Amino acid sequence: MSELALPKIDNSILNRKSEIVKNLSKLTDKENVLSEADELRPYETDALSVYTQTPLAVVLPENTDEVSEILKYCYSENIKVVPRGAGTGLSGGALPLQDAILLGLGKFNKILEIDYKNKCVVTQPGVTNLGITHAVQHKGFYYAPDPSSQLACSIGGNVAENSGGVHSLKYGTTTNNILGVQMVMMDGTICRFGGKSFDQEGYDLMGLICGSEGLLGVVTEVTVKILKTPDVVRAALIGFPSIKEGGYAASEIISSGIVPAGMEIMDKALIEATDNFSKAGYPRDAELLLIVELDGTESEVNELIRKVEAICKKNNCSSLKLSNSERERLSFWAGRKAAFPACGAMAPDYYCMDGSIPRGKLAEALLEIKKLSEKYELPVANCFHAGDGNLHPLIMFDGNDKEQLRKTEEFGSEILKTCVRLGGVITGEHGVGIEKRELMCEMFNDNDIQQQLSIKKSLDEKNLLNPGKVYPILRKCAEEGRVHVHKNKDKFPDLPRF
């Protein structure tokens, strides 16, 4: 994609590489420090793979004390640090920097305690999201947030990004499902926020850390809440002849007082793409497909299904199928879950966007995206977490064509600006990272951003932890006239800019 502005490279660090590697090797097992070109290659990018960068070195510590010692060392030597979980993030939050060490938490892969009495699991951050559910499901429990990458993404990464999933309207995102974290600050201080009890007193530092994209500390332990698996889960697959009617039905389901466990919308382009790809049996004549999942006790679910059916019929649905077995329910989801690979099969590359909009603005947003698709001459397919307003347009393009790349980026940026204009935000669950950094000015003014930078400065005064992520490089924002810089005088001259 276009050339990426990153923090100024500190050549003195590059020149001291061998000394730094040697010193790091004293702080953890020698084997845990990688510095040869072929060892570093797997760490050059995360799931936003259009951007790559070789880090100075990779360190894979094995316990919290090692993390603390490594950060303390880097702090004293002014070495930048980029933390990384499983590297499944879609916004480039774990993109390495040339003069920074990449701190991989992959060896923190153990579940430390399963505590059914307190309904929680204490785990190291490298354990996968689904790994937690697997550890407790034989007793009928599960961990609620379910990002689509749950098979691979780590719980530490989930904390950094405040990950959601299809069930977040009813069950919340990561921040609503964790009870405590242990974290190491950039100067090596080890701290604990929360624990196994609800609502820590005082400033909700756990809430601040959750979703901070690795800028404020390195999480080394997480305590998550586990929930009892519902007795009955059923899904309905509903086709609509128009976007409007389907959108109204989704809105009406919510306003009628139903809180579905999951509610997804796919547009015609995606219905066709996924049905071709996974033979999910979707109604191909529909302009819009709604999948509604309901859970609870048997009579509760039956009652909700009855209400959903009535609402959809009132809104002229063209087809309505209810799952009558667990197998059938999973088959309803099979197409939706294959949305990304289905788009991958249609074009050499696809670019997944992630904006949030008020649910009622769906038709307007889809119409606007359609216009933009014509303007940029690039096909797009849309899926939408209709329950919580999270929109994922998938732009299809050819990455080898530089002009298409440029157009894709511009198209994506216009979609996100549309989301903001409709009352939404530029990222619902993928994070800002480097990808949407410059769009922060669409949502926040100078004061808002300065306040966030002040927090960053108060907890990482030298700006060594994951610099260059989330917050716009001032120059570009100022050029766009969105951050007001009066007579070239910075309002907070003592604040770092990144």
Next chain:
Amino acid sequence: MSTKIKINSQIFQDSNNVYYPKDEVEVSDLIRELYKQDSPTEIIGNNSKSFIGNKTQSANTTSLSKISGIIDYRPEELYIKVKACTPINEIEKVLSENSQELAFEPIDFGYIKDGKSNKGTIAGYLSCNYAGSRRFKVGSVRDHVLGFKGVNGKGDIIKSGGTVVKNVTGYDLSKLIAGSFGTLVALTEITLKVLPKKDSSKTVIIYPNNFEQIYDLFNKLSSSSSEISGAVFIPEQSNDKEFSAKRNNVFKFNDLKSKVSFVAFRVEGDKISIEEKINNLKKELELNNSDISTLDVYQSEPFWEKINNLEVFEKTEHNLIRMVIPPANGSKLCKYLQNNHNYFIDWCGSLFWIEVNSKKEEKIKDLKKMAKDFGGYLTVIKTSSEYDYGEPIFTVDKVRLMISEKVKQSFDPKRILNPGKMYRGV
């Protein structure tokens, strides 16, 4: 309340020299001026909860009570955006007209303050972050805040969040503001997630024989897929006649035995699923109909109101403590409290409300140690007139205090807003 310094503005001041800015611009002007003059201010709403926390060390008082009113309510989008000092009652009324509610069940602290209902404002409520009985199921106040606007200690108007549920754009400052006791920003606007009100509710009462049975019940209740939305234990304290009489007076219901300890759990939903869940739970808890009583919706609703009004501690003149611990340690605490202090347990075994006689202030220190040992914390919500604040009323460790100081510094470098309300130096 006297104001020693001249503020160069037209902001209304009453005869006690309390400032009443009427919008965010006036709040910003006022705080900017106070910042220039290094003159801290106490921030108040309608004073319903100002007794909670330390006394602020400030020369000025700023009331945000004129910043009130509903800005935008979208039932179909499940959010309401209000000016910060909109009374909770006003919000609940308009939500109720659309069969929606604030699911975290705001506690009415008016009863413990002076025996009169006063839920106060949403800004005050968010600043304390104390959720009612449904907390263990639906989350706390912080889990229902989608965004806010306010003025930091330098006078800058700042915002965070928005109106949508899924939003990971920048730091989640809404969480940080929740429970910050007005020490980070003077709130001017709050957007809350709202949820549909359940059709009906029923409450089942069980009369346990011993402490082990109480926590066995709590554990089974929180492990069931037949979800409950409230579970309390109300002990009978026969050694304290005055409390016992009050308790029996508060919980006077046709279908509730008096003068005995009981566990009560609430099931909400449509009528058919309520029956189904209660039947499931009776099986899981191995309950016979003869062991229990059931409060129908007409008794169930006032029952939980009384719990969330803390009516058993109405007008208490003793120290009232709110302790939160992991539920698995609850039975130990329960045994200690019995015959030592008046108390009741909420949140299915996690939340303890404990009354500590004013003459036994040192007991608070012991309780705090227990709270920490059990992996939790306590807050002295109301202090007796004899409390000398020798034992801090909040629980904080050194590292968290150090980080809290840094966070405070980033919002309010000159400590203009509610200084000392939570911790010294913050």
